[in-house]
Amino acid sequence: MKRRAWLTLGAVVLGGGGIVTYAVASPAHDGPGVRAKRPVRVYDLALSGTASDKRELPRTDTHPFSLVGVSWSGPAVRLRGTAQVRTHSSVTGAWSDWQDLDVDADPVEHPEQGDRGASEPRWVGPSDGVEARVLRKNGTSAALPKGLQVNLVDPGVVTDAETRVSDPAPAAFAAETSPTDTATPTDTATDTATGTASPSPTDSVSSTPTDTVSPAPTGTVSPSPTTATPTASATPTAPQSTVPRPPITSRAGWGADESLSPDPSEYNADVKAVFVHHTDGDNTYACTDSASVVRGIYAYHTQVNGWNDIGYNFLVDKCGTVFEGRKGGVDLPVLGAHTYGWNRESAGIAVLGEYSTTGASNAALEAVARVAAWKLGQYGADPASTVQLNAGATQTNYFGTAYTAGTKYTFQRVSGHRDGYNTQCPGSSLYAQLPTIRAWAAGPVQGLKVTSVAGGASLSGSTYYTKGAVTVNWSATTPRSLVKRFELLVDGKVAATAAGTASSASTTLALGSHTLAVRAVHQSGRTATTATLNAVAETTAPAFTGNPALSLRTGTVNTTAVPVTLGWKATDNAALRSVSLLSPGTATYGATTYSAARTAASGTAATWSLRAADYAGNTRTVSAAYTPVILQESAAVRSGSWSSRSSSSYLGGASYSSGTKGASLTWTFTGRSAAWVVSRASSSGQAYVYVDGVKVATVDLKSAATLYRQAIWTKNWSGSAKHTVKIVVVGTTGRPTVTTDGLVYLK
Numbered sequence: 001m002k003r004r005a006w007l008t009l010g011a012v013v014l015g016g017g018g019i020v021t022y023a024v025a026s027p028a029h030d031g032p033g034v035r036a037k038r039p040v041r042v043y044d045l046a047l048s049g050t051a052s053d054k055r056e057l058p059r060t061d062t063h064p065f066s067l068v069g070v071s072w073s074g075p076a077v078r079l080r081g082t083a084q085v086r087t088h089s090s091v092t093g094a095w096s097d098w099q100d101l102d103v104d105a106d107p108v109e110h111p112e113q114g115d116r117g118a119s120e121p122r123w124v125g126p127s128d129g130v131e132a133r134v135l136r137k138n139g140t141s142a143a144l145p146k147g148l149q150v151n152l153v154d155p156g157v158v159t160d161a162e163t164r165v166s167d168p169a170p171a172a173f174a175a176e177t178s179p180t181d182t183a184t185p186t187d188t189a190t191d192t193a194t195g196t197a198s199p200s201p202t203d204s205v206s207s208t209p210t211d212t213v214s215p216a217p218t219g220t221v222s223p224s225p226t227t228a229t230p231t232a233s234a235t236p237t238a239p240q241s242t243v244p245r246p247p248i249t250s251r252a253g254w255g256a257d258e259s260l261s262p263d264p265s266e267y268n269a270d271v272k273a274v275f276v277h278h279t280d281g282d283n284t285y286a287c288t289d290s291a292s293v294v295r296g297i298y299a300y301h302t303q304v305n306g307w308n309d310i311g312y313n314f315l316v317d318k319c320g321t322v323f324e325g326r327k328g329g330v331d332l333p334v335l336g337a338h339t340y341g342w343n344r345e346s347a348g349i350a351v352l353g354e355y356s357t358t359g360a361s362n363a364a365l366e367a368v369a370r371v372a373a374w375k376l377g378q379y380g381a382d383p384a385s386t387v388q389l390n391a392g393a394t395q396t397n398y399f400g401t402a403y404t405a406g407t408k409y410t411f412q413r414v415s416g417h418r419d420g421y422n423t424q425c426p427g428s429s430l431y432a433q434l435p436t437i438r439a440w441a442a443g444p445v446q447g448l449k450v451t452s453v454a455g456g457a458s459l460s461g462s463t464y465y466t467k468g469a470v471t472v473n474w475s476a477t478t479p480r481s482l483v484k485r486f487e488l489l490v491d492g493k494v495a496a497t498a499a500g501t502a503s504s505a506s507t508t509l510a511l512g513s514h515t516l517a518v519r520a521v522h523q524s525g526r527t528a529t530t531a532t533l534n535a536v537a538e539t540t541a542p543a544f545t546g547n548p549a550l551s552l553r554t555g556t557v558n559t560t561a562v563p564v565t566l567g568w569k570a571t572d573n574a575a576l577r578s579v580s581l582l583s584p585g586t587a588t589y590g591a592t593t594y595s596a597a598r599t600a601a602s603g604t605a606a607t608w609s610l611r612a613a614d615y616a617g618n619t620r621t622v623s624a625a626y627t628p629v630i631l632q633e634s635a636a637v638r639s640g641s642w643s644s645r646s647s648s649s650y651l652g653g654a655s656y657s658s659g660t661k662g663a664s665l666t667w668t669f670t671g672r673s674a675a676w677v678v679s680r681a682s683s684s685g686q687a688y689v690y691v692d693g694v695k696v697a698t699v700d701l702k703s704a705a706t707l708y709r710q711a712i713w714t715k716n717w718s719g720s721a722k723h724t725v726k727i728v729v730v731g732t733t734g735r736p737t738v739t740t741d742g743l744v745y746l747k
Helices: 287-303 362-377 427-432 434-442
Strands: 009-014 019-025 040-048 054-073 081-089 099-101 116-118 122-136 149-154 272-279 313-316 322-324 346-351 386-390 407-413 412-414 451-453 459-460 463-468 470-473 483-490 495-497 503-508 512-520 525-528 533-537 548-554 564-568 574-585 588-589 595-600 606-614 618-628 628-632 637-639 643-646 656-659 664-680 688-693 692-700 709-728 738-746
Touching: 040 054, 040 287, 054 081, 054 099, 099 122, 122 149, 122 287, 122 688, 149 287, 272 362, 346 362, 362 434, 362 628, 362 688, 407 412, 427 434, 427 564, 427 692, 434 574, 434 637, 451 512, 451 533, 470 512, 483 503, 495 503, 548 618, 548 709, 548 738, 564 628, 628 664, 692 709, 709 738
Parallel strands: 272 346, 272 412, 313 346, 463 533
Antiparallel strands: 009 019, 019 040, 040 149, 054 116, 054 122, 054 149, 081 099, 081 122, 313 322, 386 407, 451 470, 459 463, 470 503, 483 495, 483 512, 512 525, 512 533, 548 564, 564 595, 574 588, 574 606, 606 618, 628 738, 637 664, 643 656, 656 738, 664 709, 664 738, 688 692, 688 709
């Protein structure tokens, strides 16, 4: 036997000419941490008009509300047309565009006297004005339903945490208004099915009702006369789920007024499937308003539809908060009123908002997946599987699939509302996301991959090298709340275990070659494993075949910088990574580079240090010291005719010049490398070079551009020893002159 919630009833004539009846819900109790600041209120404004194809409500100032819908007399009557509303924001002061209401809401499976048909409610945010119009569908002859109303819900303010606009009711509104002040709505005088005030709740479901969707000629839908309204069933025992229960905000937590649903709960035998819904309305709601949205839907379902509780078993907001819906115990198979003809074997999860063109957030999808996995896991059902459901009504779904009451049909364990009933719910975009929800809920973990290997390991080719320590990092697209744990596998065996929220794990490898992989264990127990990676642990340092070798090279010589070539050779038993110059300068070279052009300070001993590193991080450092020495031309032994020249362009500001054939200069030094420094011009001639008494080169000094301090000829030895270098003027015809700046050697 259904019972009505206690209500204070009244009516007010508003500024726009509309007539409002309202119901003020008196909270039966305060839940933990809940303190009533303003109770939920429902206002019913009659639509005016006598034409059979149109009803409307002009712009009307109202008391505060945040949720709106349209209802009519007769719960089995279908509204063949469109219903639209515009609302005035009490925050911005602007009127919204026309917004469509979903009038294809599921009918009541077992209507009772006083029940009403209604659109889906639409959340519009804090508002204080409304305009509405209802139009009959083109091409239909059936009149619009009688008793058309716009129903406004003020969800009130319940918790201190809610950041809602706190609009006190204006002086014209008072809960104490006498019911005798209620005016008769325009089109309710001829409505014999029901009045406009306080419909009686219902949502009872039979397992084998007749077709209650196709309208009779009168525009009403008649339930089977043989179908009895089921009574409250015995409270079953909550089965243990195979997966953890997600956090759920209780009815007390969102401020449910339990006096609105005094009837005892009914229970199904189990939960074979989950139907996903959207609640319609604005998606820009703040998540701090989600409890208000849920209270508004609850009030709409009980005070407008006339049901004995909210229809959904669970509601989820865009931030992923899960709210307990219909009372009776979240861990029990509570009979809901969410998917016409299929409530007896399912649970309903509604995502707050409208998702026809915009997909739900990942947080919302994650929450739906967690609830679906948990509820189905209580009965050993795989969220990715299919199931046979028994049709509770003869009807056709959104896709044109016909169902006959009493016959079994195949459904996905996680289905959309439109799979069972002819509605666009849960919106095309959210419907397209159902495969993601199924995959997340059922496992295995999706998108698992290793993103990097760190902790001292470096990649060369397709192999990671380390001294032993490795840290493996990974990512996955399945939300971490659905992952039980991660395992780091070394050679196929578990070397480290990490929580489902982790994204890395570390271990130390034994010396030698190994394979690495990451295995994810979904909360369902299903596993996914990444491709294996190769790793080598080794501690052998690289080797140098000799100390750094410095040699003079051609180029411009200054008194402070002499051009040199630094040479080396390094090897590694596994994979050489780089060779770095540590001093006198700094630079890093690749593993296949064996020399580098540098400059050295003249007259200064410098230690040249090199460090070789392999990919495992092993290193070896070697050093050698060298001093570049500049021997001016005046330090040479002269023969023949030489003249002195002065210019700041010369080394030391002076040079020797000779055009006499056979004139020579000889330097004696002890070192391992030598370079002859000269000036060059278009008139410069040639010279012979003798080393230790042996002619080794003929050098032509001619240059299109005039160049000074040029190391034009070099000679290197494997070790340091005493040497002589002699230059002899050739006496080239037309350009005999040779101008020398000195000799540089390394010791």
